[in-house]
Amino acid sequence: MKNISKKKIVSLVIIAIVFIAITIAIFPYMMKLKDEEGREAFQNFIDSFGFWGVFVLIGIQFLQVVIAFIPGELVEIVAGMMYGGLGGMLVCIAGNILASTIIFHVIRYFKPVKYQNADELSIVDEKKYKRMSLEKITFIAFLIPGTPKDALNYVMPFTKIKFTNFIIISTIARIPSIITSTIVGGSISKGNFWTALWVFVGSTLFSLLLVFFYSQFEKKNKIPDEN
Numbered sequence: 001m002k003n004i005s006k007k008k009i010v011s012l013v014i015i016a017i018v019f020i021a022i023t024i025a026i027f028p029y030m031m032k033l034k035d036e037e038g039r040e041a042f043q044n045f046i047d048s049f050g051f052w053g054v055f056v057l058i059g060i061q062f063l064q065v066v067i068a069f070i071p072g073e074l075v076e077i078v079a080g081m082m083y084g085g086l087g088g089m090l091v092c093i094a095g096n097i098l099a100s101t102i103i104f105h106v107i108r109y110f111k112p113v114k115y116q117n118a119d120e121l122s123i124v125d126e127k128k129y130k131r132m133s134l135e136k137i138t139f140i141a142f143l144i145p146g147t148p149k150d151a152l153n154y155v156m157p158f159t160k161i162k163f164t165n166f167i168i169i170s171t172i173a174r175i176p177s178i179i180t181s182t183i184v185g186g187s188i189s190k191g192n193f194w195t196a197l198w199v200f201v202g203s204t205l206f207s208l209l210l211v212f213f214y215s216q217f218e219k220k221n222k223i224p225d226e227n
Contacts, residue, residue: 057082
């Protein structure tokens with residue numbers, strides 16, 4: 001902590017207090033989204049803001065990501081119910097990008113440790129396997145269902161990954177999960193869950209295709225290691 005100034009410490013304490021207060025205040029309401037009655041009440045609350053309701057929902061998605069341990073699917077399903085699969089996805093992505101951006105820069109500002117020298121993370125024996133780039137690890141971590149994606153926002157700033165790479169890769173990798181939840185929300189009254197399944201498969205394949213092209217681009221433009 002010796003590398004952090006007193007001003008930063010005071011700021012960090014204030015942020016922590018605000019964070020805890022918001023978590024305590026919003027947690028009971030977020031948990032009500034688990035049942036149908038709670039989701040309908042939430043919809044009515046958003047509708048009461050009229051045109052500005054979409055921005056309120058983006059703000060709520062932002063808070064969900066910041067709080068991290070509240071399941072994001074709860075907000076995503078309601079977003080789908082209100083704005084459809086695609087519209088709900090765009091709302092959720094906007095909230096995710098806003099929250100991830102702020103978290104990344106705040107942690108980079110307060111971070112008391114220096115970057116490690118390694119540009120890549122060696123996860124296996126380098127003599128037998130090629131090293132996996134940090135960007136690829138980030139994509140896989142945000143793509144796989146069930147991983148604590150929101151919590152990863154608090155981890156990645158401690159690595160050497162560039163902010164723009166982090167935002168682009170994590171956002172693309174989140175799309176299959178988000179659009180599945182929003183489409184479930186959009187079709188929940190009809191019980192058409194097969195649509196959500198096929199969308200998840202299709203969006204996952206699309207994301208993997210993007211990674212393939214990114215890998216090809218990376219190989220063509222990679223600067224050789226100095227040995």
